Amino acid sequence: MQAAVLGAPGQTSVETCAFPDPQEDEVVVxxxxxxxxxxxxxxxxxxxxxxxxxxxxxxxxxxxxxxxETAKPVAILSQHAFAEYVAVRPSRLVALPPELVGRPFPGEALGCAVNVFARSGVSAGDTVAVVGTGFLGLLLVQLCVGAGARTLAFSRRESSLELARVFGAETPAQTLEQTCDVAIEAAGAQETLDVAARLCRTRGRLVIAGYHQDGLRAVDLQLWNWRGLDVVNAHERDEVIAVEGIRAALAAVRVGQLDPSPLYTHTFPIEQIDEAFELLRSRPPGFVKALVAIA
Ligand SMILES: [Zn+2]
Known part of the structure; x- marks a missing residue:
């Protein structure tokens, strides 16, 4: 079978690899x-x-x-899925309904948004800021608006603010200091972290949803401390909870609380994964989410 191999930074090749050899408790997808x-x-x-x-x-x-074996459509939790086949435990599968057959369902990404939202503790009537409106941020906008929160979206990219407005968010031109009950940082950058903290009211909740995995961040602890902020690092590390998130995301998609389809803006064949990453890095206008089509 074919699988993508990241051999060096920025250099992915498609290689012929051994077909997965499932353990006793695994199935092949x-x-x-x-x-x-x-x-x-x-x-x-x-x-x-x-x-x-x-x-x-x-x-x-x-x-x-x-x-x-069963020909049933599924979303899966696997860390090696830029490949034609993967072996996974059945507990890492979420069955997809017939209406989703043939349509993309990047389960982990959708489940992540739903789990972050659950950790955010957003209630109807809250004023919530979403700072950074990439794929995760825009899904969070949908969920916050759907929950009856007044939702403010912040981004430097006009094309994604436009989408946030379509989903029901306000897009103020300036950072409104201390106005939000909850501020969700969803870009994983120093600047968005700073903006989100400033938006939080006293005793507000700063929710860190972006990935800050590429080095240290500076934290305005004086501000965090003075305002008595609750700070939530909202990513789940437990795979069981991640799978529950995928299941919850599926339910949210089926009832229309979540509509990721307008966010799948680019699709690449597996041979062009590097182009997909390049686009993710440069984020041209209109870009939200790249998918790799494998079979
Ligand atoms: Zn992801």
Whole structure:
């Protein structure tokens, strides 16, 4: 089978690899596609603490496909999903309904948004800021608006603010100091962290949803401390909770609380994963989410 191998920073090749040899408790899934995640950008770009080549299929982790034996459509939790086939435990599968057959469902990315939202403690009537409106931020905008929160979206990219407005957010031109009950940082950058903190009211909640995995951050602890902020690092590390998130995201998509389809802006064949990452890095106008089509 074919799988993508990140051999060196920025250099992915498609190689012929051994068909997965499932353990007794695993099933094989034929992968149809996999999202390209911003959290994978540091390992694709290269940082001193990563070793190359990565394992075949890594760092693809937002995959959906078809369980080989039963031909049932599934979303899967696997860290090696830039590949034609992966072996996974059944507990890492989420069955997809017939209406989603043939449509993308990057389960881990959608589940991540739903889990972050749950940790955010957003209630109807809250004023919530979403700072950084990439794929995760725009999903959070949908969920916050749907929950009845007044939702403010902040981004430097006009095309994503436009989408945030379509989803029901306000997009103020300036950072409004101390106006928000909850501020969700969703870009994983120093600047968005600073802006989100400033938006929080006294005793507000600063929710860190972006990945800050590419080095140290400076924290305005004086501000955090003076305002008595609750700070929530909202990523889940437990795979069981991640799978529950995928299941909850599926339910949210089915009832229309979550509509990721307008956010899938670019699709690449597996041979062009590097182009997908390059686009993710440069984020041209209109770009939100790249998917890799595998089968
Ligand atoms: Zn991801």
């Amino acid at each position: 034929r992968v149809e596609g996999c999202g390209v995640c911003a959290s994978s950008l540091p390992v694709w770009e290269g940082r001193p603490w990563f070793d190359y080549p990565l394992a075949a299929g890594a760092p693809g982790h937002e995959a959906w496909g078809v369980e080989l």
